Amino acid sequence: MAKLVIDPVTRIEGHARITLDIDDSGKVEKGHLQVLEIRGFEKLLEGMELFKMPLITARICGVCPAAHHMASVTAIENGLGVKITDTAKRLRELMYMGHILHSHALSNFVLTGPDLLQGLDAPHDQRNVFQLLKLQPEAVKKMLRLRSIGQRIVEIVGGRGVHPVTSIPGGLASAPSAEEMSNMTEWGGEALGILDELYPTVKGALEKLQGVRESMNIPYPSLALTDNGTVSFFQAPLAVMDPTGKIEKTFDGGEYEKHLNEHSMEGSYMKSVRLRDGDRSFFVGPLARLNINHAFSTGKADGLLSEYRAAGHPRKSALDYVEARFVEMVYAAEKIQELAAKPAGEDLLVKAEPGPGRFVGVVEAPRGILVHEYQTDDDGVLTSANLIVATQNNYDAIDHSIAGIAGNYAGSGQDELLMSSVEFSLRCFDPCLACATHSAGRMPMEIEVRRNGETVRTIARGVE
């Protein structure tokens, strides 16, 4: 039974909350996500050894540790001026494509999947992957298999599934065996097959949600890495594309702080990131990547990307994140096949030694732009650290999208649908609250509705 409490409840720490500001006519003026916990990694990393960063910063997040691992090792190598071997580059990319597959499959199928396949109006206590497994066992097993393939690849190349370790400054600490390479090639093919089969299901589910598409439009610029129009997950300049589809500017990751700034947000430990130029909001992630880039480097993904862009460019709705993630999964699977087909190789590591300096790494995490910066003393020990993560970059876009979708239901008395749809719009961004405040956080279960700043009512679910 759905348990719906429409009642002022005691404020509960630790839950993310959402506030909706409504005007006298009942129109939603503003939506706001509040994240209520913090660990403060920027401070915790001070005084630690530089070469331990790729290991320790992975612990920021259990869902996307490989992204932090890569941002960190990239930062260190940039700062030291170390050029890694092609073999190390290729194997790292293989691990990362596994990671993208794992993370996107988790988001699209395990977390958002129930919303997509069961619908926003399905009872909330039925809307989860276990229930879905009962309803559509074959399809769901395939979805879970996709995530497994991705995560196994991370485990093989990265040494561990959660919190990988093998990308060390200078390259890779070890290589997969010939048998493991051959398995991964096969899995790449298997993943492609599964994605082929699932494509109509996903398209069909998205079709049913067209009614809320426009309400989730984000009128902001996109920000993503671009290798001259080709999708790149690391080591490429950043580009800003305005909402009409024009590239405004590009800049190098090492200068991120000249272009981005952070703001404290009301009632929330998560900071929002904006473009310094005009203090403007923007968005990142699959949606931004596929707006800014017109090509991958693999056949099927390029075909899907052309179709995706032909249906509208630049894409603006948070709903399109789901489709963009799907296209990227196809790319990841193709790339896995390609990268694992060659023997692993033995030239894994070049010399790298810790020392003083400034170290900046920018990568595309599954959810978008991720920045790590460290500064060290003569012993190679951190004196300061700065971290900007994808979900922070999307904070303003998330708020905008929440308000947009809530507007469909705010005055309707359909509180269950209001909550489901607000949660859904948030899930489209695949928000990672663990990352975002470098802290733990939960999906919001409490929505506060305010008129002229006064709380009118609080809608909560399952709070005891």
Next chain:
Amino acid sequence: MKAKVSTEWLSGCSGCHVAVVDLHEKLLNLVDSIEFVRIPVLMDEKGYPKADIGLVEGAIRSEHDRHCAEQMRKSCDKIVAFGTCASYGGVSGLGWLYRDDAILNKVYGGLPTTTETQKPQGAPELEQSVIPIDEVIDVDVHLPGCPPHPYYIAQAIKVLLGQDGAVMPAGTVCSQCNRKMEKRTGVKLQRGAVAAPEKDVCFLSQGVVCLGSVTLDRCRAQCTNRGVACAGCTGPSVAVAMEPQLDIRSMVAKRMSMLTDIDQQEILDYMAKEARTFYSYALSSPVIYKKPTVEIREWAGEKQAAN
């Protein structure tokens, strides 16, 4: 009757929950013998239903964490401190070194990209410190690991369900490591290193500090077998946890100086200087900081210490 399992997620990273999903197809077998009645990462929260086993991930950072831990204790027959954060504070336990202000001042004003100089208005207050869950509730079983290897997660559940043949070994990471300890001469202490050239030889023999010999195996030595020295993420070995006089720094220094000709004092000094690195996963646990031979606050910077 399927055993009911309930999980909770406090101040941590969700990695232990992902490790449950990383049982892959074995998860489906596990789901045949247990029923998840609450798993907030995958299901909408529905309060705290009665359960046979409660897995609690993450440390206590806020009043809310404390409240959730207590609710889990009330609703579950057996509580498992799930992962290193729950067992020993984990990496977020480094917050134990600071007054909250130091962290908040840094995050909301002391960075190249920050624009305000105040913490956000209206955000809830935090606890003074980061603490393991057994400081707040009784814990039946500790299952440390960052995260615990999925194999050990399944083993732990089998042990709790009393299934035949399931055991939790008490060895160190070395017990699963393929490298050989060898006496070497002419080796220098490799400060700040995480890897070593010879892949079949113990890191300590090659002058690289590896915490495998003082760390409990809940990882199957994945790091050392893939070329990276142990960072101690599971927390102390049974010997170190049980015996107050034993400490990871003195034990590693002694073993390393026996395997090489590096002066023991040089290693001791180095590990004290880099205490934040070598104690990063368990320093907020009294198991470590109450040891008579451990001076964490002094090593890690007394001037910034809390309390």
